Amino acid sequence: MIIVTPLGRATLSILNEMGAAAIFATRVVLAALRPPWFFSQVLRQLVRLGYASLPVIGLTAIFIGGALAVNIYTGGARFNAEQFVPNIVALGISRELGPVLAGLMLAGRVSGGIAAEIGTMRVTEQIDAMTTLSTDPFRFLAAPRLIAVTLCLPLLVLVSDIIGIMGGYLVSVNSLGFNGAIYLRNTLNFIRAEDVVIGLVKAGVFGFIIAIMGAYHGFRSSGGALGVGRAATYAVVSATVLILASNYVITSLWPL
Amino acid sequence: MSGASLSLPLLRLADVHKELGGRAVLRGVDLEVAPGRSLVVIGGSGVGKSVTLKCALGLMRPDSGRIWVAGRDVTGLRGSQRQAVNAKFGMLFQGGALFDSLRIWENVAFRLLYAQKQRRASAREQAIETMRRVRLGPEHADKFPNELSGGMQKRVGLARAIISRPEILFFDEPTTGLDPITADAINDLIVEMVKELGCAAVSITHDMSSAVRIADEIAMLYEGRIIWRGPSAQVYTSGDARVDQFVHGRSQGPIAAIV
Ligand SMILES: Nc1ncnc2c1ncn2[C@@H]1O[C@H](COP(=O)(O)OP(=O)(O)O)[C@@H](O)[C@H]1O
Ligand SMILES: [Mg+2]
Numbered sequence: 001m002i003i004v005t006p007l008g009r010a011t012l013s014i015l016n017e018m019g020a021a022a023i024f025a026t027r028v029v030l031a032a033l034r035p036p037w038f039f040s041q042v043l044r045q046l047v048r049l050g051y052a053s054l055p056v057i058g059l060t061a062i063f064i065g066g067a068l069a070v071n072i073y074t075g076g077a078r079f080n081a082e083q084f085v086p087n088i089v090a091l092g093i094s095r096e097l098g099p100v101l102a103g104l105m106l107a108g109r110v111s112g113g114i115a116a117e118i119g120t121m122r123v124t125e126q127i128d129a130m131t132t133l134s135t136d137p138f139r140f141l142a143a144p145r146l147i148a149v150t151l152c153l154p155l156l157v158l159v160s161d162i163i164g165i166m167g168g169y170l171v172s173v174n175s176l177g178f179n180g181a182i183y184l185r186n187t188l189n190f191i192r193a194e195d196v197v198i199g200l201v202k203a204g205v206f207g208f209i210i211a212i213m214g215a216y217h218g219f220r221s222s223g224g225a226l227g228v229g230r231a232a233t234y235a236v237v238s239a240t241v242l243i244l245a246s247n248y249v250i251t252s253l254w255p256l
Numbered sequence: 257m258s259g260a261s262l263s264l265p266l267l268r269l270a271d272v273h274k275e276l277g278g279r280a281v282l283r284g285v286d287l288e289v290a291p292g293r294s295l296v297v298i299g300g301s302g303v304g305k306s307v308t309l310k311c312a313l314g315l316m317r318p319d320s321g322r323i324w325v326a327g328r329d330v331t332g333l334r335g336s337q338r339q340a341v342n343a344k345f346g347m348l349f350q351g352g353a354l355f356d357s358l359r360i361w362e363n364v365a366f367r368l369l370y371a372q373k374q375r376r377a378s379a380r381e382q383a384i385e386t387m388r389r390v391r392l393g394p395e396h397a398d399k400f401p402n403e404l405s406g407g408m409q410k411r412v413g414l415a416r417a418i419i420s421r422p423e424i425l426f427f428d429e430p431t432t433g434l435d436p437i438t439a440d441a442i443n444d445l446i447v448e449m450v451k452e453l454g455c456a457a458v459s460i461t462h463d464m465s466s467a468v469r470i471a472d473e474i475a476m477l478y479e480g481r482i483i484w485r486g487p488s489a490q491v492y493t494s495g496d497a498r499v500d501q502f503v504h505g506r507s508q509g510p511i512a513a514i515v
Binding site: 036038121124125126128129130131132133134135136140 | 310313314315335339340342343345346347349350351353354355356366367370371373416426
């Protein structure tokens with residue numbers, strides 16, 4: 001009993017939280033699907049959350065692509081399979097590392113940012129003010145962020161795929177002794193559309209998670225600066241966990 | 257005056273209860289405001305004044321009790337119906353609650369831009385005109401809220417609240433945090449705007465000098481209920497020991513000071 005009671009309580013509170021988040025997500029999706037739409041807000045968030053994330057995404061991708069090439073080369077050398085570097089870099093980046101790393105980076109940058117911004121608006125009564133001005137904060141604040149991030153993330157992952165493969169290419173050609181033309185030909189011959197598609201599907205799901213977790217914890221925050229800080233932390237942690245979990249689910253359910 | 261108070265109340269709260277954080281904050285609040293009248297609710301810090309206002313505005317849902325706006329029961333309204341009711345309201349928040357990512361004129365014109373979907377050029381014109389009425393020059397139009405002083409932010413909040421001619425204006429602690437001179441200027445503006453718009457006003461404050469300046473009527477909230485209400489001139493001679501203690505600011509008396 002001594003152990004079971006707190007465990008049960010924790011389980012209940014997690015279930016409770018997941019239920020509340022699911023209801024929140026449903027409400028935001030409904031708000032995003034029905035007019036009035038605030039296109040100017042969507043555009044603003046596309047620039048702030050999407051375009052401005054390009055440097056982070058690009059830097060992450062190029063280093064991971066490079067490190068991946070070195071690792072595959074080292075591992076491949078043990079059974080004379082060094083020539084598979086281009087194939088495995090392309091596969092690993094497009095199916096897994098591109099979307100997951102982009103998702104994790106944006107869980108920090110975007111989900112935390114959304115939670116902090118909306119949380120500050122909550123504790124300074126800006127959200128109440130918006131309601132008294134006959135404007136639905138779900139439509140004005142949450143829906144544009146959801147639309148922007150869910151649309152952006154697949155595009156960012158596409159960029160990340162290209163830069164990541166380029167990172168592998170640069171390392172392979174400059175320090176592992178590969179021929180550039182052959183490396184590129186191998187990459188292009190090997191990679192299939194579905195490898196990229198699964199990555200983009202993941203990216204869309206991660207974008208949804210990032211925006212919803214940011215907005216959910218932001219809207220729920222209370223209690224001044226402390227509450228806003230907590231909202232941002234919760235958003236980052238929950239988005240990270242959900243991204244990794246959903247990544248596994250999508251990977252294992254995807255028809256090969 | 258007496259004609260106005262006989263007419264149908266514009267806002268009415270009946271037996272409103274609200275529990276928050278396990279504590280019964282409101283325990284049967286009854287209030288009414290007639291068109292064109294200014295009611296001020298006084299009471300100590302944490303007594304539930306802001307919660308009363310939030311219930312009236314539909315920002316919080318009462319646990320029980322009813323709220324009418326212009327004779328219509330609005331207690332459970334949601335979504336677009338609630339938004340239509342809110343179109344009659346203007347609210348000045350305690351901390352200003354200006355949108356800090358928007359320019360001053362966009363703050364003032366928020367309702368026009370986003371609830372009424374007016375064109376930007378015309379909304380901006382109306383915003384600058386409304387800013388002039390609260391004595392804010394057009395040179396501030398393109399600034400952001402954090403570039404203005406506290407008193408100026410209150411003016412922006414007031415301009416935002418009055419831009420589409422509300423029928424009821426709500427003020428949450430309009431003078432708290434301002435120096436006495438700025439506070440007086442805000443009191444003057446409130447009286448002037450209420451007269452000019454001919455709207456009803458509901459203010460909450462613990463600042464007695466502000467209360468008597470802007471009120472036709474004063475009501476005192478204590479332990480979750482309205483314990484006294486009357487014309488503002490009578491607040492110093494109410495004969496109620498609790499009201500006396502509050503309006504004279506004494507720590508000794510029936511109300512225990514919470515330090
Ligand atoms: N959202 C909330 N959650 C929990 N408690 C609240 C909330 N809002 C207000 N309270 C509590 O209700 C009481 C009344 O608050 P409030 O109406 O803000 O007081 P005031 O009369 O100073 O405006 C306080 O004890 C406050 O802590
Ligand atoms: Mg208050």
